[in-house]
Amino acid sequence: MRRRSRNRKKSQAPENHERWLITYADLITLLMIFFVILYSMSRIDVQKYEILSQSLQLEFLKSDTVLEMGSGITGGLQTAQQPKPAATPQKVKEPDEGKLKEQQKQMMEQELQELLKIVQTYITQNHLETKVYVADTPEGINIRLSDQFLFDLGKADLKQNAIPVLGKLASLFEKLDNIISIEGHTDNLQIQTGGAFQDNWGLSAGRSLSVLRYFVDIADIDPKKFKIAGYADTRPIVPNTSNENRQKNRRVEITVLRNLG
Template sequence: MSRRSRRRGKRESGDHRDRWMITYADLITLLLIFFVIMYAMSNLDSGKYDVVTQSLQNTFNQSDSILELGNGMDETAGQTITEVPPSETQGEDAAAPESEDQPLTEREEQFRSQEEELQNLFNVITRYIEDNNLENQIFVADNPQGISITLSDRFLFDQGQAALKSDAAPTLSKLASLFRDLSTIVSIEGHTDNVPVGANSSYKDNWELSGERALSVLRFFLDKENLDPDGFQYAGYADTRPTGDNTTAAGRQKNRRVEITVLRQLQP
């Protein structure tokens, strides 16, 4: 091979090794351009920004917006943006007293009258219990369902029996006088503990005993006091709705009861 060929080969080999510098130079140039653009974008013209901000603020303040007392873009205290025409404002103010003075419907009047009736009933029964020292035998409560009057079985019946004691008559007569003119339903419910009835009992089980006890109270109101039967309902629940612990004597005594509830409901 001639000397000239060897020189050309060396020169071409050197050019091939230096070509990466062209790509590197292009990359550096692109990075420089990128940073120049980023720098230019970071320098916000404050004057132009103020002009844009003021223009938007004026636009929002002059337009009809659904927001009231909102804040502007400069976070200053808001102004009332929506303006109600004086005629509409006066119309609303004039209509308000009319809605307040509207008479109650017949149903609303009935409900209000019944609530007053129930409150008066609660107060009278409470005073009667206190005046006759019956706090341990009769309990009264104002529940969402109505005025609940709970009578202990010891006050009403002999053990295991459903016939009313003669001593219970004055109290039941007092209740009857309060129920006479009520415009709602009186519910009478009999309850027992979980002890089965004795082998010599005249009742099959606690279901029958609790039902007969509730029926005895109902019969007193209907037969002795001549109250309207349409205003009453009764049921026996045996030991299914205890209010005390059936594992203790005190709890079982609490569960043996008759509940008379003046229901909080209007007659159709």
């Protein structure tokens, strides 16, 4: 029996202690394959890299950026491409107020002198020397109209003979920016009872109002250009000592004012 057991032990194959090499070899092979795959994935496509590099560079160097002066994200724009800073606007000199007023005054004076010449020529051509008088006064161009030419005695209704003269004046006044004063004057004789007016104050005021209404209602001139007054017999140009003098004091004066300020 002992002999058989010994023979069995001898007939069994010897135990292999190097089997781990197989596993180790397989592991090494797998690692090699893994690194080969990594290597193949890590290879760079040079052409694609160049395209990507140029695209990024252009984007970073664009001037339409939130940064001031548009120098791009990297600030790599050339100086010639950078927008020039806006030039500081030069302060416009304001015209001298004194000179401006002086120029306006000169222009106004030229208009007044032209008005004077036109009225003088009109009076001469129409033989109105005894009915219309014009003069250059410190206040302005004064046009004096006789009451015999404008109204009947003691009345304030305009005569038809006065309409052409007032129409000529209206054509000149509408071109001016000056204020125009209309003043009514009478002599010192009392108004007869039973008439339209109680006294010379009412008569002088009514006559100046009739002239104003012609300019405003008939000639359609801006009413803001006018001012009127009635002075009765308080401002005579000659003493009321004769019929001739009283006739001179009964008048309507139209003055184109100089508007001196």
